[in-house]
Structure formats: structure tokens, C-alpha cells
Amino acid sequence: MIYTVERTIKHAALLSAGLLFATSALAADMPKELADALAGKYKGTVVTAFGAFADADEVKFNENVKAFEEQTGIDIQYESSKQFEATIATRVDAGNTPDIVDFPQPGLMANFAKAGKLVDLSTYLSPEYMQDQYAESWIDMGTKPGKDGKPILAGVWERVNVKSLVWYPKKAFDAAGYKVPTTWDELVALQKQIVADGDTPWCIGIESGAATGWAATDWIEEMMLRTNSLEDYDRWTSGQLKFDSPQVKKAAESVGSIWLDDKLVYGGTKAIVSTSFGDAPAGMFADPPKCWLHKQGNFITSFFPKDRELKPGVDYDFFYLPGIDPAYGKPALVGGDIWSAFSDKPETRAVMEWFTRGDHLKTWLASGGTVSPHKDVELAWYGNDIDRGVAEILANATSVRFDGSDLMPGEVGAGSFWKQMTAWVSGQTDLDTALKNIDASWPSN
Amino acid sequence: MTQNATTRVGRGGILSSAVLLLLCAFWLLPTFGVLVSSFRAADDVRSTGWWSVFPHREWRLAETINPALDLDRSGVMEFAGARGTFEELRAGIMAPDGRRVIWVGNRRLGTVQVQERGWTSSNAFTLDNYESVLTGKQYEVTNAQGVKQTLRGDDLLAAFLNSLAVTLPAVLLPLVVGALAAYGFAWVRFPGRGLVFTIVVGLLVVPLQISLVPVLSDYVRLGLNGTYLAVWLAHAGFGLPLAIYLLYNYIAALPRELLEAATVDGASHLQIFRLIVLPICGPILASYAIFQFIWVWNDYLVALIFIGSQPKVQVLTMRLAEIVGSRGNDWHLLTAGAFISMVLPLAVFFGLQRYFVRGLTAGSIKS
Structure with a gap:
């Protein structure tokens, strides 16, 4: 009798789970806590969440979890902070720890993993299950050494953004007869053509208040991936390969071949440091365009001029920044949001398990502005062509690497790397000195 | 003696008032700039300074010339009395009549504008910023079923x-x-x-x-x-x-x-x-x-x-x-x-x- 009741409950759980996850037939079996949660077992519980994303992303997140909250009765209380990096450490030190935390960069998460503050997610997310949900590189990027030095699964990826994109004003671009380059040689030819037409190809700006220079680090990382092996990139981001090495210098010089050429940058090299990263793309939408190409992650569309309706695919579009050396394939540079758990309650587990499923992101994908790292996501779920195109670039990339400056220690990745690149571009120091200065700032332990 | 002291105080008073007024102006000017900016549209704030709301002289379009298709654009060209190469025209050349001739756009497709200098002020003021701040920003969200809705953020x-x-x-x-x-x-x-x-x-x-x-x-x-x-x-x-x-x-x-x-x-x-x-x-x-x-x-x-x-x-x-x-x-x-x-x-x-x-x-x- 009891047995039958249990079976009925289980059936109900599977049925309701099936309603929410009708499309996940291909995905792996649902983890236990998630199935329980969907059956309403954790009704009335609260999971506190903390993160850096705010504004539009916060609205979309809350909208995205609504259906899950209604079905499970788990209340996910998300709190955002503009001072996330500073606040999270204070809160954890004082014992005011949220259940789950969204880290905008894995470097910071690694610190908490090392301090033994994070729950090892592999205790309930098996390697086999994870491999069904994510490509290997995402699992690798979420695995960090724990307190005893042994690797733990410290976080699971929810959303990503791709940085290897070059935006262009499609309407004017087509009218001028320019063609989207698919190789580096074609890109160089396009630059030449634009210069011959009397224009400047690139809009570049790296000013960002106290964070001035971060946009420059993205360029260096792109060039690292395009002129060096993945092993070198990984050694570089982990501190084994010095900035003052031939490999990194080669990457920086590739950036310099564009940045330090006054003819190729709108306003000349000196304008790079004084132009805000958010204002830089505006030049593309002047009539006629003042510059034609702008490399930036998919978030940049929210900075495009708002006075007229700029339509994606009509007024602007993007292409993949081509590889340089065919030996290194088509790498994609990404950023992303990774969730970690500070508590091990069953409802926390359920939420973390839910984040590993591609279909949990459906509402967000339909709303636009994000890309999923999950394997079980269909391109049809994307609400607009831009996001879908970005997802395709990610899917077609021969390798995926995370934004290097976010993997480096804060002193470098959010400090000297920004500052020295700014000093180099503005002509205050030469490249060798800048690279040596960054090496010198790398923490010794 | 007493009278002397009074005049000195008087003179000092004028000086200190002047200094105080100057200091006040220094303090208030940025605040005033912020006030003006708060009534300007987002793209205006990004592209021009708040002082452009005051009347100032600016080049304005008087006439557009389409260069002949067979024109040799690599040499010296002449429009409305101004002679120069493409690069010089891009930077703008003063014509003898005081107007400015400037090439707009690229070498192949661009046009030539003749501009006159005239008084202008950008005074397109708007309450959009206040509305957005007071009532919350608007976000468009689509749910998994494809239903679009506009949400308001916190006000x-x-x-x-x-x-x-x-x-x-x-x-x-x-x-x-x-x-x-x-x-x-x-x-x-x-x-x-x-x-x-x-x-x-x-x-x-x-x-x-x-x-x-x-x-x-x-x-x-x-x-x-x-x-x-x-x-x-x-x-x-x-x-x-x-x-x-x-x-x-x-x-x-x-x-x-x-x-x-x-x-x-x-x-x-x-x-x-x-x-x-x-x-x-x-x-x-x-x-x-x-x-x-x-x-x-x-x-x-x-x-x-x-x-x-x-x-x-x-x-x-x-x-x-x-x-x-x-x-x-x-x-x-x-x-x-x-x-x-x-x-x-x-x-x-x-x-x-x-x-x-x-x-x-x-x-x-x-x-």
C-alpha cells in the first residue's frame, strides 16, 4: 500500500517535471533533488542568491525563475550589488552568507573554493551527468582546487557571452560595397580598402573610469588565442608563462599593428585611451560612418545610440573575428556567469541542478541578451538572430577560452594588466617595460 | 584711526565677497551642468556638452554638391571656389566667400557640403530622464511561450x-x-x-x-x-x-x-x-x-x-x-x-x- 503511494508521488513528480522539461528528452536523467523539488517537496523554502548582475539582467533573471518558483514553491531571492566583489568577502567573513552566489569571473570563485567555503557540487552532480549537460571546457573552467588542494566542482555555468565579435554598420557597409571578412587576410584587405576610401576602419575605446584598460586586455587575449597554442594561453593565464615572453609579446604586437596605426583607428591612437568603451561604437552609426568596425562582446548592443531604432541584421550586424594562423583554428573568447553554492540544503541542490539544464533558460533566451553554455539547448529557443548567431559562433569554435584577465589574480587581471596596457597605448611606456611591469605585479605565492 | 580701519574693512569686504562669489560659481557650475543635462536626451548628453544648449555659432549646411562620377578623386578638385585634395577637403576648406567646403563620407561615395556659419542652440529638452527614474526603467521580456510583455524596473x-x-x-x-x-x-x-x-x-x-x-x-x-x-x-x-x-x-x-x-x-x-x-x-x-x-x-x-x-x-x-x-x-x-x-x-x-x-x-x- 505504502509502496503504491510512493509510486504515485513519483509518477506525479515525473509528470510535472515532464511538463516543465518537455523538450529535455535527450538530456540526462533528472537529478534527485530537482525531481523532488518539481514534485513540490520543498514548498515554502527560500534560497537566497547574490550576484553582480543588475538592471535588465536582474529583471530577466527574476522573470526566468518565476515558473520554477511557482511549480516548486521554492522562493529564489536574488539580491544584486554594484559592489559585488567587495561585498561578498565581507558577507562571507561575517557569516552572512547567501545560499548561492553568481560569480562574474571564476578567478574570484577560486579564492572561495580554496578557502573551503564552497560546496563541492560533484557530491550531487556526477561527472557523467555534467558531461551530458556541458562541453568539457565548461566543466574544466568550473573545477577549482578545494581546501586540501584536490579539485572540486566549484560552480556551474548559467549564461555566457562571447567576446570575439566584430560589429559593423550593416546598411552603410553594404552600400559601400564592403564584404564581411572570413579570414585574417580578408580583414587586412578590408582595412586597406577602407583606408583607401579615405575612412578609418576601427572604432576603439578603452576608457572606463577606474577600470580603464579592460577592453585592451580582451584584444590581447584574442590575439594570444590566434597567434599561440592553447597550452600557452592556459600557462599564461595561470602565471606560468610570463607576460615578458616572446609569445605574449607577439600577441601584443599583433594588437599594436592595428592600435598603433593612426590610419586604422578613428581619432588616431591617442583617442583610444580617452574614448569611453561605451561611446566608441557610436561612430559607426554616424551618417556617414566615422569608423566601420568595432570588436566587443555581445553586451555592447545596449550601448548603441538610442535616438533611432537600430535594427539588428538591418542597421548593424557582426562577424567572427577571424583566426590568424590556421594552426590555431577558430578560437572563441568568452565571459560568463557561474553559480556556486555556499549551503548544501536540498532546496539549494535543487536550484543548482536546475541551473545545469538548458531548458531552464528558455525565458531568458526568448527575451534576448544572453547565450547558453548548455548542450541541450536548441537554436530555435533564441528570441533574436544576434543571440542565435553568437551561439552558433560558440558552437562552431574549435576552442573556447575564458577571458584571461578574469582568471588571473585580481592584482594583475583587474589591476596592472589594465593599467600597463593603457600606459603602453597612450605612449607612456614601451611594450617591453609594460609587460615587465605586469610580471612584477604578479603575486608571489 | 577708526575711520581708516572701517574703510580697510570695507575694501576687504568687497574682496572677500568677490572671492566668495567666485568660489560659489566654481561649486555651482558643475551642479548647474548636471541640472541642464538632466533635461537632455540620452544621445545628446553623450554627444555634446551641456553648454551647447546656449546659443553658439556652428557650421550649418547650405548646399550639397554631388561630385561627378568620372571626377578624378586622387588629385586636386574644386567645389564652390575651394580647391584642394581629398584629404584637405575632408578637413574642410574655406571658400573665398567665407563659407566652408567639406567632403562628407568616403572617397568613392561621399558628397560635398557647402556650409555657412550661423547661430544655433540645441534646446530639445525632455523629461524622459525624470520619467524613467521616477517610474522605473522599462524592460521587454518574452517568456518561453513567446508572449512579450513590458516590465517596469524599481522606481x-x-x-x-x-x-x-x-x-x-x-x-x-x-x-x-x-x-x-x-x-x-x-x-x-x-x-x-x-x-x-x-x-x-x-x-x-x-x-x-x-x-x-x-x-x-x-x-x-x-x-x-x-x-x-x-x-x-x-x-x-x-x-x-x-x-x-x-x-x-x-x-x-x-x-x-x-x-x-x-x-x-x-x-x-x-x-x-x-x-x-x-x-x-x-x-x-x-x-x-x-x-x-x-x-x-x-x-x-x-x-x-x-x-x-x-x-x-x-x-x-x-x-x-x-x-x-x-x-x-x-x-x-x-x-x-x-x-x-x-x-x-x-x-x-x-x-x-x-x-x-x-x-x-x-x-x-x-x-
């Missing part, structure tokens, strides 16, 4: 009320406790008075930041964190040393005879405090209230640590910081937000201003 009003709920008790608490303590230090004899007072004054130099983590962990243990009581206590605690010190100087300078007369009449300490000291202390209490009000109203750090940014409880400063968006993409909204957040402190300041001046000078000269 400033709730945060404004939260700030008020935080600020009023956080001002009154140290004011009352501080006045009582100051009276005690000044007029009640008890052992160790000097030592305790020295410690209190010494606490003036303790920076708030070093106590954040210990206080926070205590709050977490007591279950106080995230409540208004937590910030009230924090602000009161950190405001007290200054309150006591400021009020002590004033209360200690009251004429002894006044208080002795009251004692002779049989008044208790509490009665003296309530009926004699408090009414006399109006100006200094108002001065401190202004200080503390502006400090708490503008505080970001204490609110960030002890209340957090949940929309239900977040204060105005936190809301303002979030208004710019995740990546600062909406920074133009800060202009309107800043002015709305300024309204109350300005009202408080002007309302209590006459006490403020009196309170600052009071007690400075002992008679």
Missing part, C-alpha cells in the same frame, strides 16, 4: 521612502542620547568623568570601515542584519562621539548661575535638562541634525553592508548606483536621479539654515 519612490525611514531615527537617536550624555559630562559630577569623556572624544578618530566585519558578524548572530534597526544603531553609534563632543562644548559654556538657580529652586537634573538646557540648545541641536542628516542620507557603505540591496529595503544611494545599469550603459539617468535625491537634503538645509549659522559660532567665544 526611486520606494527607495526615497526607505531612505527617509533610515535617516530620521538615525538622526534622532544620536541627537537625544548625545544631548543627554553631553549634559552629563558637563554638569554631573561622577568618578572617572574625565577619562570616559577622553575615551569618547578619542572614538572620533576610529574609522567606520575597520568595524564593519565585527559589527556585521554580531548582527548576524543577533539576527539583526538586513533590518532598519541595524543601520539605526550603526549610524547612531558612529555619530555619537561627534554629537557628544559638539554638544558638550555648547552645554558646558552655559552660565553656571543659570543652572545653580534652577538647582536652588529644587529642579532635578532631568528637569534642568528638559526645561532649561534643551530650549537653549536649539541652534546647536539643529546644526548637528543637519550634519547627521546629510551624512546618513548620502551614506552608501553602511547601508550596503547592513541592509543590502533587496528592492524592498534598499536606500536611495544604492538605487542611484544601480540606475546606471550593469555596465554603466544608462549613466545619463544619474543626472535626474541625483537631483531628485538632492531635494530633501536641500529642504532640510534651507529649513534649518538660520540655526546652523548660529550653532556653529555659538560657544566659540566664551564670555
Whole structure:
């Protein structure tokens, strides 16, 4: 009798789970806590969440979890902070720890993993299950050494953004007869053509208040991936390969071949440091365009001029920044949001398990502005062509690497790397000195 | 002799007034710029400075010339009396009649504009920024079923009320406790008075930041964190040393005879405090209230640590910081937000201003 009741409950759980996850037939079996949660077992519980994303992303997140909250009765209380990096450490030190935390960069998460503050997610997310949900590189990027030095699964990826994109004003671009380059040689030819037409190809700006220079680090990382092996990139981001090495210098010089050429940058090299990263793309939408190409992650569309309706695919579009050396394939540079758990309650587990499923992101994908790292996501779920195109670039990339400056220690990745690149571009120091200065700032332990 | 001194003072007065006016202009000019910007559209704020709303001279289009298709664009060309190469024309060439000839667009497809210099001002003002700040930003969200809906983000009003709920008790608490303590230090004899007072004054130099983590962990243990009581206590605690010190100087300078007369009449300490000291202390209490009000109203750090940014409880400063968006993409909204957040402190300041001046000078000269 009891047995039958249990079976009925289980059936109900599977049925309701099936309603929410009708499309996940291909995905792996649902983890236990998630199935329980969907059956309403954790009704009335609260999971506190903390993160850096705010504004539009916060609205979309809350909208995205609504259906899950209604079905499970788990209340996910998300709190955002503009001072996330500073606040999270204070809160954890004082014992005011949220259940789950969204880290905008894995470097910071690694610190908490090392301090033994994070729950090892592999205790309930098996390697086999994870491999069904994510490509290997995402699992690798979420695995960090724990307190005893042994690797733990410290976080699971929810959303990503791709940085290897070059935006262009499609309407004017087509009218001028320019063609989207698919190789580096074609890109160089396009630059030449634009210069011959009397224009400047690139809009570049790296000013960002106290964070001035971060946009420059993205360029260096792109060039690292395009002129060096993945092993070198990984050694570089982990501190084994010095900035003052031939490999990194080669990457920086590739950036310099564009940045330090006054003819190729709108306003000349000196304008790079004084132009805000958010204002830089505006030049593309002047009539006629003042510059034609702008490399930036998919978030940049929210900075495009708002006075007229700029339509994606009509007024602007993007292409993949081509590889340089065919030996290194088509790498994609990404950023992303990774969730970690500070508590091990069953409802926390359920939420973390839910984040590993591609279909949990459906509402967000339909709303636009994000890309999923999950394997079980269909391109049809994307609400607009831009996001879908970005997802395709990610899917077609021969390798995926995370934004290097976010993997480096804060002193470098959010400090000297920004500052020295700014000093180099503005002509205050030469490249060798800048690279040596960054090496010198790398923490010794 | 006396006359001489007066004229000197007069001359000095003019000079100091001039310096003061200049300083005021320096202080007010950026504020004025922010005010003007708060009424301008986002793209205007990004592309031109606020001073362009004033009439100024600018080149305006008079005539457009389409260069002939077979024109050799690599050599010297002539349009409307101006001769030059493509590069020179791109930079603009002055024609003999005082007009400017400029090539717009690229070498193959561009056109030539003849421009005249004329007066202009960009005065397309809008209330959009205020609307967006007051009623919340709009976001378009599509759910998994493909249904589109527009959501409104948090507005400033709730945060404004939260700030008020935080600020009023956080001002009154140290004011009352501080006045009582100051009276005690000044007029009640008890052992160790000097030592305790020295410690209190010494606490003036303790920076708030070093106590954040210990206080926070205590709050977490007591279950106080995230409540208004937590910030009230924090602000009161950190405001007290200054309150006591400021009020002590004033209360200690009251004429002894006044208080002795009251004692002779049989008044208790509490009665003296309530009926004699408090009414006399109006100006200094108002001065401190202004200080503390502006400090708490503008505080970001204490609110960030002890209340957090949940929309239900977040204060105005936190809301303002979030208004710019995740990546600062909406920074133009800060202009309107800043002015709305300024309204109350300005009202408080002007309302209590006459006490403020009196309170600052009071007690400075002992008679």
C-alpha cells in the first residue's frame, strides 16, 4: 500500500517535471533533488542568491525563475550589488552568507573554493551527468582546487557571452560595397580598402573610469588565442608563462599593428585611451560612418545610440573575428556567469541542478541578451538572430577560452594588466617595460 | 584711526565677497551642468556638452554638391571656389566667400557640403530622464511561450521612502542620547568623568570601515542584519562621539548661575535638562541634525553592508548606483536621479539654515 503511494508521488513528480522539461528528452536523467523539488517537496523554502548582475539582467533573471518558483514553491531571492566583489568577502567573513552566489569571473570563485567555503557540487552532480549537460571546457573552467588542494566542482555555468565579435554598420557597409571578412587576410584587405576610401576602419575605446584598460586586455587575449597554442594561453593565464615572453609579446604586437596605426583607428591612437568603451561604437552609426568596425562582446548592443531604432541584421550586424594562423583554428573568447553554492540544503541542490539544464533558460533566451553554455539547448529557443548567431559562433569554435584577465589574480587581471596596457597605448611606456611591469605585479605565492 | 580701519574693512569686504562669489560659481557650475543635462536626451548628453544648449555659432549646411562620377578623386578638385585634395577637403576648406567646403563620407561615395556659419542652440529638452527614474526603467521580456510583455524596473519612490525611514531615527537617536550624555559630562559630577569623556572624544578618530566585519558578524548572530534597526544603531553609534563632543562644548559654556538657580529652586537634573538646557540648545541641536542628516542620507557603505540591496529595503544611494545599469550603459539617468535625491537634503538645509549659522559660532567665544 505504502509502496503504491510512493509510486504515485513519483509518477506525479515525473509528470510535472515532464511538463516543465518537455523538450529535455535527450538530456540526462533528472537529478534527485530537482525531481523532488518539481514534485513540490520543498514548498515554502527560500534560497537566497547574490550576484553582480543588475538592471535588465536582474529583471530577466527574476522573470526566468518565476515558473520554477511557482511549480516548486521554492522562493529564489536574488539580491544584486554594484559592489559585488567587495561585498561578498565581507558577507562571507561575517557569516552572512547567501545560499548561492553568481560569480562574474571564476578567478574570484577560486579564492572561495580554496578557502573551503564552497560546496563541492560533484557530491550531487556526477561527472557523467555534467558531461551530458556541458562541453568539457565548461566543466574544466568550473573545477577549482578545494581546501586540501584536490579539485572540486566549484560552480556551474548559467549564461555566457562571447567576446570575439566584430560589429559593423550593416546598411552603410553594404552600400559601400564592403564584404564581411572570413579570414585574417580578408580583414587586412578590408582595412586597406577602407583606408583607401579615405575612412578609418576601427572604432576603439578603452576608457572606463577606474577600470580603464579592460577592453585592451580582451584584444590581447584574442590575439594570444590566434597567434599561440592553447597550452600557452592556459600557462599564461595561470602565471606560468610570463607576460615578458616572446609569445605574449607577439600577441601584443599583433594588437599594436592595428592600435598603433593612426590610419586604422578613428581619432588616431591617442583617442583610444580617452574614448569611453561605451561611446566608441557610436561612430559607426554616424551618417556617414566615422569608423566601420568595432570588436566587443555581445553586451555592447545596449550601448548603441538610442535616438533611432537600430535594427539588428538591418542597421548593424557582426562577424567572427577571424583566426590568424590556421594552426590555431577558430578560437572563441568568452565571459560568463557561474553559480556556486555556499549551503548544501536540498532546496539549494535543487536550484543548482536546475541551473545545469538548458531548458531552464528558455525565458531568458526568448527575451534576448544572453547565450547558453548548455548542450541541450536548441537554436530555435533564441528570441533574436544576434543571440542565435553568437551561439552558433560558440558552437562552431574549435576552442573556447575564458577571458584571461578574469582568471588571473585580481592584482594583475583587474589591476596592472589594465593599467600597463593603457600606459603602453597612450605612449607612456614601451611594450617591453609594460609587460615587465605586469610580471612584477604578479603575486608571489 | 577708526575711520581708516572701517574703510580697510570695507575694501576687504568687497574682496572677500568677490572671492566668495567666485568660489560659489566654481561649486555651482558643475551642479548647474548636471541640472541642464538632466533635461537632455540620452544621445545628446553623450554627444555634446551641456553648454551647447546656449546659443553658439556652428557650421550649418547650405548646399550639397554631388561630385561627378568620372571626377578624378586622387588629385586636386574644386567645389564652390575651394580647391584642394581629398584629404584637405575632408578637413574642410574655406571658400573665398567665407563659407566652408567639406567632403562628407568616403572617397568613392561621399558628397560635398557647402556650409555657412550661423547661430544655433540645441534646446530639445525632455523629461524622459525624470520619467524613467521616477517610474522605473522599462524592460521587454518574452517568456518561453513567446508572449512579450513590458516590465517596469524599481522606481526611486520606494527607495526615497526607505531612505527617509533610515535617516530620521538615525538622526534622532544620536541627537537625544548625545544631548543627554553631553549634559552629563558637563554638569554631573561622577568618578572617572574625565577619562570616559577622553575615551569618547578619542572614538572620533576610529574609522567606520575597520568595524564593519565585527559589527556585521554580531548582527548576524543577533539576527539583526538586513533590518532598519541595524543601520539605526550603526549610524547612531558612529555619530555619537561627534554629537557628544559638539554638544558638550555648547552645554558646558552655559552660565553656571543659570543652572545653580534652577538647582536652588529644587529642579532635578532631568528637569534642568528638559526645561532649561534643551530650549537653549536649539541652534546647536539643529546644526548637528543637519550634519547627521546629510551624512546618513548620502551614506552608501553602511547601508550596503547592513541592509543590502533587496528592492524592498534598499536606500536611495544604492538605487542611484544601480540606475546606471550593469555596465554603466544608462549613466545619463544619474543626472535626474541625483537631483531628485538632492531635494530633501536641500529642504532640510534651507529649513534649518538660520540655526546652523548660529550653532556653529555659538560657544566659540566664551564670555
